[in-house]
Amino acid sequence: MKVRLLLLTLGLIVAASLVGPVVSPHTVSEVSTARLAPPSLHHLLGTDLHGRDLLTRLLYGGRISLLVGFVGASVSLFVGVTYGLIAGYWGGRADEAMMRLVDILYALPRIVLVIVLITLFDLKLKTLLDGTFLSSLAPHARLLLLFVGLGLVEWLTLARIVRTQVLSIKERPFVLSARLMGQSTPTILFRQILPQVFPIVLTYLTLALPAVILEESFLSFLGLGVQAPLASWGTLLADGAALLNPIETPWWCTLFPALLLTSTLLILNFLGDQLRQPQK
Amino acid sequence: MSPLVDIHHLSVHFPVKSGLLQRPTGVVKALDNVSLKIEKGSTLGLVGESGSGKTTLGRVIVRLVDPTAGSVSYQGERISALSGSSLRPYRKKIQMVFQDPYNSLNPRLRIGTILAEPLEIHFPRMSASDRSDRVSELLRLVGLDPTHARRFPHEFSGGQRQRIGIARALAVEPEFIICDEPVSALDVSVQAQIVNLLMDLQEKFNLTYLFIAHDLAVVEHVSDQIAVLEHGKLVEEGSSEQITTQPTHPYTQRLLASIPSID
Helix, strand or coil: CHHHHHHHHHHHHHHHHHHHHHHCCCCCCCCCCCCCCCCCCCCCCCECCCCCEHHHHHHHHHHHHHHHHHHHHHHHHHHHHHHHHHHHHHCHHHHHHHHHHHHHHHHCCHHHHHHHHHHHHHHHHHHHHHCCCCHHHHHHHHHHHHHHHHHHHHHHHHHHHHHHHHHHHCCCHHHHHHHHCCCCHHHHHHHHHHHHHHHHHHHHHHHHHHHHHHHHHHHHHCCCCCCCCCCCHHHHHHHHHHHCCCCCCCCHHHHHHHHHHHHHHHHHHHHHHHHHCCCC | CCCCEEEEEEEEEEEEEECCCCEEEEEEEEEEEEEEEECCCCEEEEECCCCCCHHHHHHHHCCCCCCCEEEEEECCEEHHHCCHHHHHHHHHHEEEECCCCCCCCCCCCCHHHHHHHHHHHHCCCCCHHHHHHHHHHHHHHCCCCHHHHHCCHHHCCHHHHHHHHHHHHHCCCCCEEEEECCCCCCCHHHHHHHHHHHHHHHHHHCCEEEEEECCHHHHHHHCCEEEEEECCEEEEEEEHHHHHHCCCCHHHHHHHHCCCCCC
């Protein structure tokens, strides 16, 4: 029952982000004279410094934030599961070497790594894309780097979890039985072992998703992530925070982005909690 | 006539590593210079305490563990030296039944799929309908209902799962089955049923068994020959009757004395 409510709310946020900007009477970058207007019937959540409708921008930003979260988490899922499967199943020296690499990467400050990645390759990727048939992607080079970068720093924990699981699963009789009936290694990995780690991977996904969304917001808040004219929950929050001053406080510009971000993260974390409980 | 399985001066040593650098500091001799022969159609019982090397011996024969020294021959072919595709024909001839019925079946696959897997590998040209007929036949053979093919492992009791494990081993029409403590995880009443099933199947298909157990009473019932292992060494070998009535080695005598009786 609780899970259903959580899923429903999450579905609502996702659906609103997808449909909202299309059906809204305002557009994302439509500037008006109604600057910093408080919430009203015309602008349900008020407007920002340039008179843009906050609700429309929030829903639009949701697209970016959720997309970065989803793609980032998927990248980390793919890399982490593959890495953990290989290290755990082969064992021995290959496993030793692979896990020491994970230890080293763990020791590096991960967000700094993403920042370095973005600053180093942002321009290079842009010029690289410009010359090819992918030139339409060039303006979004930074977003692409965000996808990859956030995914590549989030996989470490998953690789460790999967490896530990595989180490014990591969010794179970049904895997031994598959080996001595002559089943090929890829089939053993996909058919016998992967389905056993799937519940843990699913649980981890609900934790990785909010983690990546939060990291994206953090980077965008610092001005290193998503760039104007694109918006994400992080940049909207940053815009709102910049407007805070003791004389005049447009509270809606900070409150609503923060509310949407935290409730999404909380829902995902609660879902993860529910999945971790033993099934009846 | 040469024996079906000929185990020749077989040793398996595992290095013991310790310390920060994981340097090898010694070896565990899981098997130490063991020689055994198994005749076609017979059952060799292998007894010994936990850690005596019984399971390792079974695993060397099916090549889950590589020998340190010595060899295993099957019908005269040294299978301990084969690898990759040359091993494949023997994957069909030699099968194994495992101890733990709760972990020997993939919990996420239906029984029908579990039993069809070995068929897909060793009879690739079998049609889907032939395969499902064969699965039904296998289930009947081990005393289960063919409709059980649609169920998942968790819907079965320990004894029923062990029957499914036996059906999976039989699927490829093997000649030699290694039973690694097939009944020690089961209730006593179920143990007898499984032992009798194994003996019926042996008669029906002229199977050869290596029957591994720590319980001499069970082994005595099924075996023609009995071999006793202690700390990786073969301490005594002989006919079932000889070992159980006139054991010569003190270790065998201790094992026999440890069988509980109702007096």
